[in-house]
Amino acid sequence: MNALFPDVIVNGETIAPAAIAAEAQNHSGPRGKPGIAWRKAAQALTIRALLLQEAARRRLTAEAQELAPGRVETEEEALIRALLEEAVEMPEITADHVRAEWARDPDRFRSAPLWDASHILIACDPHDAAESAAAKARAEALIARLDGDAKGFATLAARESDCGSKSAGGALGQLGPGDSVPEFEAALRALKAEEITPEPVQTRHGWHVIRLNAVAPGEVLPFETVAPKITQALEKAAWARASRDFIAGLAARSEIAGATLDPI
Template sequence: MMNALFPDVVVNGETIPPAAIAAEAQNHPGPRDKPGIAWRKAAQALTIRALLLQEAARRGLQAEVHELAPGRFETEDEATIRTLLEEAVEPPEVTEAQIHAEWARDPDRFRSAPLWDVSHILCACDPRDETASAAARARAEALLARLDGDAKGFAATAARESECGSKSAGGALGQLGPGDTVPEFEAALRGLDAETVTPDPVQSRHGWHIIRLNAVAPGAVLPYQTVAPKIAQALEKAAWTAASRAFIAELADQSDIQGATLDPI
């Protein structure tokens, strides 16, 4: 049944049930005060799915379901859409000149991983316990206010006050690279200059941290030969995505679609 806010979606005479759109909308977050955005995104996604499945049926395609991971398989619809796109989408080949041009645009983007020499003071708590978390944060803020900023003062405070095993080393964690610590801690490191301390305590699953970046060794710029395969992979993925969108747009132009749009939302 059609209403003004959520009209029926019909693709070449095939009506997409409102219940299916409502279920799909759970996968498309939008502003809480604008539920229509999630609905329209869901309607668009299911319209594209209908267009692809209809085209696969028109071509008489037979799809073989693939195992995506141990014990996890594609649905029949996913297999059908994959088979159609493999047959219909032919992105242009990425050339060596394109790969080199992408690298030359800014070689500085392609670096080896940095290394951070880090110390911290931990005020431990379970972040799910609001009372304990508030108390630990207040304690961390008080310690931060008393720190004098130099490495010696930080190490002495960590040795007295930190609730991490690193306190025996003055809070020193040694050299860390990307992925060596929890995401919140790493994000704070990336925002620090060498020989500086986080201006505010940083929360993680372990509690509240005061973090000092003692030194940083930025990653070296990698040579073209090293990064060319990854650049090629990224360009090939972008080319395939563009070609897929063009194919879907062509199907839409040839179709009768009511209640949904393929325009960006």
């Protein structure tokens, strides 16, 4: 028994604390509360034990499959896959289901937005606290100088920016999702056309003053275009629900100590 946590026993099979500690590295928890990661790990290994025990009860065998180049299933992963393929019954996803999901809110299904943006970069090493603070202060001073007025943005960018786009007045042209680092994209999504970020935006490159020149939000896509994507999403959700129900059924028929399958 661990000094802090009870032994985890699934139908008489004890899960080693060392295995739980290793699994805990794959789970997150609030800082200063390692017990949450431990409980999540114990839950994951409890589910794994339930599935492997059921596979053994059914005397299943499975051949390992390649998951990706250089990545082949372990024997246990193959057994769990074979069990779920045999035991989990997938509800049928009909054309009516797909159309109903689309009709619930067609506005969710749009082509990707496009942002026409400009920026002023104050480059720095984000890991150097003093250098980063100085760069941020410089960016804040530029925002104060602009005072929300975008007319002088290009002139200021040409003089102050540390990015090669300074030769074009800071213009970056049209950007779509994934074309910029996540922090930069998040700032673009929060801006309206012709707005400037009220605070500098930090990325791995330094601090940015960003202007959104224009935005094309994307068009609502017709049902025929998005139907395959909706079908895939509904099938994935249905599979997840059916798998959870199957595991819950195994747990209800089992003796489990030291772990819970309740949400953590």
